[in-house]
Amino acid sequence: MSFNIIHLETLFKVDIFVAKDRDFDRYQIERRTAYSLSGNTQQSVYVASAEDTILAKLEWYRMGGEVSDRQWRDILGIMKVQANKLDMDYLSKGSQTLQIEDLLDKAIKEAL
Numbered sequence: 300m301s302f303n304i305i306h307l308e309t310l311f312k313v314d315i316f317v318a319k320d321r322d323f324d325r326y327q328i329e330r331r332t333a334y335s336l337s338g339n340t341q342q343s344v345y346v347a348s349a350e351d352t353i354l355a356k357l358e359w360y361r362m363g364g365e366v367s368d369r370q371w372r373d374i375l376g377i378m379k380v381q382a383n384k385l386d387m388d389y390l391s392k393g394s395q396t397l398q399i400e401d402l403l404d405k406a407i408k409e410a411l
Contacts (some may be wrong), residue, residue: 313344316355323396327351349381354393357402365402378410 300317318324331345347355353374360370378385394403 323354323393326393327355349377349384350386350389350393353377353385353390353403353406354397354399357394357399357406358397361399361402371406374406375410378406382411 302315304313304315305311318328327347330348330351332348333343333345336342336344356370356374356377360367360374363370390403391400394400
């Protein structure tokens with residue numbers, strides 16, 4: 300399940316994803332990073348790692364019939380921006396768990 304919250308004054312949108320009861324989702328939570336909001340250290344949000352975002356988007360892309368240009372562009376964009384910072388071993392293991400190795404290989408070839 301997912302939903303979003305929109306701050307109407309700024310039109311800032313946050314996507315919320317409810318974790319499923321599976322290893323991949325538990326790893327995402329373990330690997331999340333807290334970011335302060337507006338320099339206020341008492342207000343922070345958790346953000347998924349680039350690797351977990353890539354894997355989740357690859358999974359959504361597969362579940363959506365591999366036709367979403369938006370998901371694919373997002374995946375390639377993250378990979379290009381993060382490039383040498385990505386934990387390729389984690390991506391490989393995660394893609395095996397989610398059975399999307401072929402999509403990860405295709406994305407790597409297109410983005411890197």
